[in-house]
Amino acid sequence: MKSDVFYWVLNLSLHGGLVCLLVLGLRRVRFLPRRVVFCLWLAPLLRLILPVALSLPVSFTAVLQRMGSRTVSIPGPGDGAIEWQAMNTVRAARNYFPIVYRTDALRSLFETCALIWAVAATACLLTLTVLYVLTLREARGGRELQNGVWESEKVAAPGLVGVLRPRILVPVGMRGRLLDFVVAHETVHRRRCDNLWRVLALLVCCVHWFNPIVWWSLKRFFEDMELACDEAVVRGLNAADRKNYAIALLSAAKGRDLFVSAFGGAKLRVRVERVLSYRKLTLGAALCFAALTAAVVLTLAA
Numbered sequence: 001m002k003s004d005v006f007y008w009v010l011n012l013s014l015h016g017g018l019v020c021l022l023v024l025g026l027r028r029v030r031f032l033p034r035r036v037v038f039c040l041w042l043a044p045l046l047r048l049i050l051p052v053a054l055s056l057p058v059s060f061t062a063v064l065q066r067m068g069s070r071t072v073s074i075p076g077p078g079d080g081a082i083e084w085q086a087m088n089t090v091r092a093a094r095n096y097f098p099i100v101y102r103t104d105a106l107r108s109l110f111e112t113c114a115l116i117w118a119v120a121a122t123a124c125l126l127t128l129t130v131l132y133v134l135t136l137r138e139a140r141g142g143r144e145l146q147n148g149v150w151e152s153e154k155v156a157a158p159g160l161v162g163v164l165r166p167r168i169l170v171p172v173g174m175r176g177r178l179l180d181f182v183v184a185h186e187t188v189h190r191r192r193c194d195n196l197w198r199v200l201a202l203l204v205c206c207v208h209w210f211n212p213i214v215w216w217s218l219k220r221f222f223e224d225m226e227l228a229c230d231e232a233v234v235r236g237l238n239a240a241d242r243k244n245y246a247i248a249l250l251s252a253a254k255g256r257d258l259f260v261s262a263f264g265g266a267k268l269r270v271r272v273e274r275v276l277s278y279r280k281l282t283l284g285a286a287l288c289f290a291a292l293t294a295a296v297v298l299t300l301a302a
Contacts, residue, residue, distance in 0.1 A: 003107070004099045006114035007090065008051050009207060015087040016048035017213040019300050024220060026296070034227035034274070039293045041221050043300035048204050048214065052086045117210065124206035128258075132199075135161060135259045139169055148190075149183055158252060159262035160186040163195045181233070181248040182263045188232045189261040194225055198259060223270075225261070230271055234278050246272045 023044055027037045047053075086096075092106050093099045101107040139161040142152030149168045158170040168186040170179065189195065201218055208214040230249075234242050249272055252263045 003110040003114040006117050007093065007099055007110055008086070009117070011087050011090055012048055012051060013208045013211045013214070014089045016044050016208070017211055019044040019047045020213050020217040022300060024217065027220065027224065034224055034231050036293050038221075038224045038228035040296060040300075041217075041224065043297045044217065045201070045204065047300070048208060120209050121206050124209050125203075128202055128206065132259050139167065142169065145170070145179075146183075149179075157262050158182045158186065159260035160189045160195060161260050163199055163259075166190050166195055177244055178248045178251065181245050182252070184233050185229055185263050186261065188229045189225075192229075194229070194261045195259065197225070198222070198261065202258060227271060227274060229261075230275055231278065234275050242275055242278060246275045249275070 023037075023040050026032065026040060088096065092101060092110070094102050101110065138154050139152070141154070142150040144150050149170065151170050151172050151174065153172050155169045155171055158168070158174065160166050161169050166189075168183060168190070170182055174182065201221055205214055205218050230245075234245055237245060249263070
């Protein structure tokens with residue numbers, strides 16, 4: 001059973017890794033707003049999680065199929081008008097439901113690899129669980145400054161802590177415009193449930209721990225999360241306030257916790273440059289980018 005699960009995880013990792021590479025390429029297009037790039041990460045996330053996808057004539061899976069990759073068709077419920085498919089890039093099996101390997105040697109190899117995968121994935125999950133518990137423990141206590149904003153002597157950098165009931169934590173003594181910018185930034189994180197997306201992304205990395213592309217993409221995903229949050233904040237600021245916001249970024253200590261959306265996280269130089277060069281989108285441009293994002297995500301995820 002473990003070897004069957006690992007067989008499909010390996011297929012998901014190969015397919016999802018290719019989609020990650022495409023998103024990594026698209027994120028280098030400078031004119032794309034970061035909130036668009038951040039949404040594009042939904043495509044590899046779905047490909048790394050879901051074992052099946054809709055069978056569409058225009059999709060990344062269809063392109064791979066034309067290039068020689070094999071897919072397994074899965075009829076939909078009812079009259080079968082909707083057809084699903086799963087990528088079978090590994091092609092080490094003769095039958096797939098249940099999986100029957102082509103040779104006994106392949107079966108033994110996948111059974112051994114499945115055991116190693118399961119042990120390492122479990123270790124990753126346990127490590128993340130311990131780190132998350134320690135993060136929540138450090139967030140306890142402190143004094144509430146305002147609704148949902150707490151100051152604590154245990155933190156050196158401001159950030160949003162927690163998933164179910166997230167709270168904004170700031171170091172003791174943070175006041176004035178810096179505090180206002182921090183609260184505005186972390187409020188965007190809280191509204192978009194970014195800490196939940198962080199945990200989900202980390203869980204995906206635990207499952208695909210053997211894929212270096214996934215870990216590289218995780219770092220870029222966290223960077224785009226902060227850049228998209230900056231865009232949401234500075235969208236309502238004038239030029240002078242954007243400069244003050246950039247100064248606030250430079251003055252904040254860099255957050256290092258995996259489970260915390262930190263005000264000073266990601267690449268500060270890039271964030272400052274994008275804040276100072278921000279240009280508001282027209283309604284037409286915003287609608288075009290929204291349509292483009294939906295089309296790209298659907299094409300890559302299917």
